[in-house]
Amino acid sequence: MASYKDPELRDRLAAEYVLGTLRGRARARFESLQHYDPSLRRIVAEWEERITPLAGAASEIPPPARVWKAVSRRVAGAARGEDRRISLAFWRGLAVTGAAFTLVLALFIGLSPRPEPPMAMVAVMNDDKGQPAMVVSWPPMKAMRDPHIRIRVVQEHPTMAQGTSWELWMLPPGKAAPVSLGLISTDADQTMKLKAAVATRMEGAWGMAMSVEPEGGSPTGAPTGPVIFKGQCVKIL
Amino acid sequence: MIQESARSGERESGRAGSESTSRPHDLPPSRAAADALAERLAELLSRCALKNQRAFADLYQLTAAKLYGVALRILRRQDWAEEVLQECYVNIWNHAADYAAAKSAPLTWMTSIVRNRCLDWLRRPQTEATGDEYDIAVEAWRDDSPGPLESLVASSEAAALARCLQQLETKQRQSIMLAFFNGLSHSELASHMQQPLGTVKTWVRRGLERLKGCLSGA
Known part of the structure; x- marks a missing residue:
């Protein structure tokens, strides 16, 4: 608007x-x-x-003790790595340690059922609770004849509400508007083909975001619904 | 009031520390206490960013009653308020590192997280307020009595805000405070105040404009 x-x-x-x-x-x-x-x-x-x-x-009202019990359990679980999801701190740590990235890549590639070129960039997208929800990664676009990105769902996949689509956006540097990459499916591991014009811009991406859109995607070409996952892109090669 | 005794306790502990010598003399004591609390909370948040669970426990201890009060008033249901509070503290723990970038007062930052979560919660269609649960809470605001505003002035954490609110027309002030404390939407305000929707919207809009002007000293 x-x-x-x-x-x-x-x-x-x-x-x-x-x-x-x-x-x-x-x-x-x-x-x-x-x-x-x-x-x-x-x-x-x-x-x-x-x-x-x-x-x-506003009047101060002490909450029941069970609130703190639940909070501290969730926080302690995440800190000790007991939580099945990987904690934010873990990902933050990765974002600054190049060496660690090689490790996590080896892990992903090791688990991967199909061979693929080495990844050049990765974005760990967090949900609104700061928990990693998806990992988007891609090899050097120049090296590919069919430019694509790989998307893996880290969390248990949240359900897509009836009549909505999830649209993935690349955030280009500066004040440029977000660029739509396409609609996500419900698969835990998926690849998304990119148009050549978009592929050339992927190297400059600083962030990724996913928004909830009406079925079929944003009608305006810009995100219209709430952004549910987002994360920064990090160059790894 | 519990609130007051908690504050004066904070004030004393603040004074016992080394800060009392460096603090400007013209600040009223309660303002100094509020500043000391803000400093303490900012420090705790920075330690939470380093995943210090002890600091997080202290942070909870110092802020939970305040934030629960905020949530309970907006959601009007204890189970919802508890759930939101729990989520928000986990959120605060996860995002403590973002606090520094927010450049706002720590309590404002934390309160905004809770208020936004509460308002999101109310967006779910099944949580539509059923009717008069909030009337009791609202009763105190129905007349022109400053009520809670007085405690703001007394705390002097937000004396300018309270003074500016008191300068608004009664209807403007009432609608702003009902929206803020009780989480009423425009249409809920209209039905509660028994006024047309357009009238209430105008009160809110003009009230906010005047508030901004007053706070900027215009």
Whole structure:
């Protein structure tokens, strides 16, 4: 919607988002817009600074002890690696340690049922809880006759609601708009073919995001629904 | 009030530390306590980012009652509020490293996480509020009494915000506070205040505009 560029409207929507009167689809849409628009995120942060201290006037109510028990169990489980899913810290660690990446790649390639060229870039996409949900990786595009990316679902696959599609987006550097890569299927391991024009831009990608869209994909060519997974791209070769 | 006694306890411990000498003298004591708490929470969050579980326990201890109060008021159901609180703390643990980038006060950052999760929760169609559970909570706001605003001024954590809210027209202030504390949507506000939807929307919009102007000193 072009009007999202209007500064007054942006300020008003940010205020109503923080106050909580922005609801439903409008709220989800506004939330996903913030992922691609740092200046919008800043306006929201300013409104949070203005309004949210009001919460200091709410009465303090100690939660039942079972809440802390559950929280500490989940946190301790993740820290000790007991959680079946791999913790965020693990992935963060990987993101900075090149050597470790070789290891995880060897692991993936080792488990992989089919041979494939060495991966050049990888993006670990986290869900809103910071848990890795998907891994997207691709070899050097120049080396491929049929450019494609590989997508693996790390988590137990969340169900896709009836009448919706999941669309994968590449976030190009700078302020360029997200580029649609296509729709994801429910397979745990899948490849996605890329158009040549998109493939040439993959090397510059800094992030990947997945949004929930109406069946068949975004009608506008830009993400319209909530972003459920996102992650940064890291060069590994 | 429990809230007050908790604050004064914090104030004393803050003063006992070395900070009392370096703190500017013109700050009122409760403001100094709020600053000390903010500093402490920021430090705990940075240790949580390094996966220090002890720091996380302290963080929970210092903030859970505040955040549970916020969630309970919006969701109006204890089981939902507990579930949201649990999710949010796991979230805070996972995202503690992002806090530094947020550049906001630690409690504001944490409160925003809880409020956003609550509002998402209300988006689920089956969680539509059934009717008058919130009327009791709302009763206190129905007249023009400052009520909770007074405690804000007293805490002076957000004295400017409270002063600016008091300068709004009664209807503007009521609709903003009902939306903020009780999580009412425009249409819920309209039915609660028995006014047309358009009127309520205008109150909220003008109220927010004036609030922004007042807070920026205009």
